[in-house]
Amino acid sequence: MRRSFYEFLMTLRNADSVEPEAEFAMNAFRDTSFPKQEQNYQKLSEYLELNAGYLPSMTIFDEAFQKYQETDKK
Template sequence: MTLRDHNSTDEVVQFANNAEFDSSFPRQEQDYEKLSEYLEFNATYLVSMTIFDRAYQMYQEKMM
């Protein structure tokens, strides 16, 4: 969510923008598998899971 920018065309930023409006998105979840499963079954706004993979990697690097 920290990557949101409504003026950006970056795929990861667009994912963050769309997740902001997904009221069911598990914002407090940190587990990759649980987030991945949610997105695969519920996030029609995510065109490719590789975008989520990049976003999750960025999140992990930031948390170190």
């Protein structure tokens, strides 16, 4: 079974890092409403655009989602 984007994102979590994807992961971890089971780009994007003031740029999400898709192909 394919893992969710949230499960992938948690592999990028690092409290000591200032990298944008690590900060995104930490903030998503703290976001109790984050759609943890979602795999769909459009639904995740919509959620983040409407609810994630902690994400300074959707480019960070786009790059993380691209990595998510690449790891799923392996």
